[in-house]
Amino acid sequence: MITPVKSFPALLLRKGSEKVLVVADLHIGWEVSLAEKGIHVPSQTERILEKMMQAIELCRPTSLVFLGDVKHAVAKVELREWKDIPDFFETISRKVSSIRVIPGNHDGSLKPLLPKDVEILPSKGAILWNVGFFHGHAWPAPELLGCRDLVTAHVHPMVAFRDLMGFRLTRQVWVKAVCNCEMLAEPILKRMGVKTDADAVASLRKHYGVRAKASSRFLIMPSFNDFLGGQTVNKKSLSGKGRSGTFIGPVLRFGSVDVDHAETYLLDGTFVGRIEQLRKLS
Ligand SMILES: [Mn+2]
Known part of the structure; x- marks a missing residue:
């Protein structure tokens, strides 16, 4: 069972x-890289750690x-990361029996900063209890295409809203959508260097023993660090067929996720609306 944690960007x-x-x-x-540009923001590591400890509690x-x-x-x-990251992991590792990391695009040379018992999983992702x-x-x-939940x-x-005065309000959201994993069989096999037959779904089954799901639940998590910018998912320029190309990340860009009908939820669980409806308010 997977459930968002009320009021936390955590699952x-x-x-x-x-x-x-x-x-x-x-x-x-993040604030260290801003300082290089002459923008000074106090270190957020303490705040992130505190929030993490609250979620663990x-x-x-x-x-x-x-x-x-x-x-x-x-x-x-960065110099600061040499201290902040090991300290952060030392503190939280006392509270749980294991920590695993699925690397993102910012996690190059992360390994030496982590305690030895932190396990680094493949950056292509991992399946935990049938969830990809x-x-x-x-x-x-390719294995993830057979998961009912991604x-x-x-x-x-x-999501962003603009009021009559022109003030713009943004809020972090969870995005719950449906993904057609059958559509992803071809580009992913290609990426893996596997020659596909006319039927990529059949090739996926043949080479990996994976049955791609036609409609998997697809959940996009809000960032744990709320001090960051993000992609406004209800932006008008992200609408319409063929426009999904402006989304970040290959899976969203490819158009296999039904963005129009995706539901958005605030961190406290409030349903905001479907992306399609929210576009007129951005
Ligand atoms: Mn990233």
């Missing part, structure tokens, strides 16, 4: 006595999964 998976807490897009060190998970972009600097390691998790910056592994991040989804 809880339960199976028997085991509980896995999933969070994404912490972007630790509330859910009491047995393990944690980070769904990508733990840190911010893409390839190199991948960060979203790259194509997922969870991704990377977009830092938000």
Whole structure:
């Protein structure tokens, strides 16, 4: 069973006595990269850690999964991250029995910053209890196309509203959509260097033993770090067939996710509306 944690950008998976807490897009060190541009924001690491401890306190998970972009600097390691990231993981590792990381596009050279017992899973994603998790910056592994539930991040989804005065309000949201995984068989096999027959779905079954689902539930997680910008999912320019190309991440760009009918929810669980309806308000 997967449930969003009320008022937190976090997901809880339960199976028997085991509980896995999933969070994404912490972007630790984001403010350091701003400082280089002359913009000074106090370090957010303390705040993120505090919020993380609150979520752990509330859910009491047995393990944690980070769904990508733990840190911010893409390839190199910023001086500050050398201290912040190990400290962060040392503190939370005392509260759970295991920590796993599915790397995102910002997680180059993350490994040396993590305690030894933190497991790094493939960046193509992983299946935990039949739920497929991948960060979203790259194509997922072929195996994930057979999952009834897919969870991704990377977009830092938000909705925007404009009032009569022209004031713009943005809020972080969960996006719940339907994904046609059959459509993804061809580009993913191609990416894997597998020659496909006319029927990519059949090729996927032949080469990987995976039956692609025609309608999987597709959940996009809000970023755990609320100090970041994100993609406004109800932007007018992201509407219409063939326009999904402006979404970030190959799966969303490919048009296999029904964005128009996707539902958005605030962190407290309030249903905001379907993306299609919300476009007139952006
Ligand atoms: Mn990302």
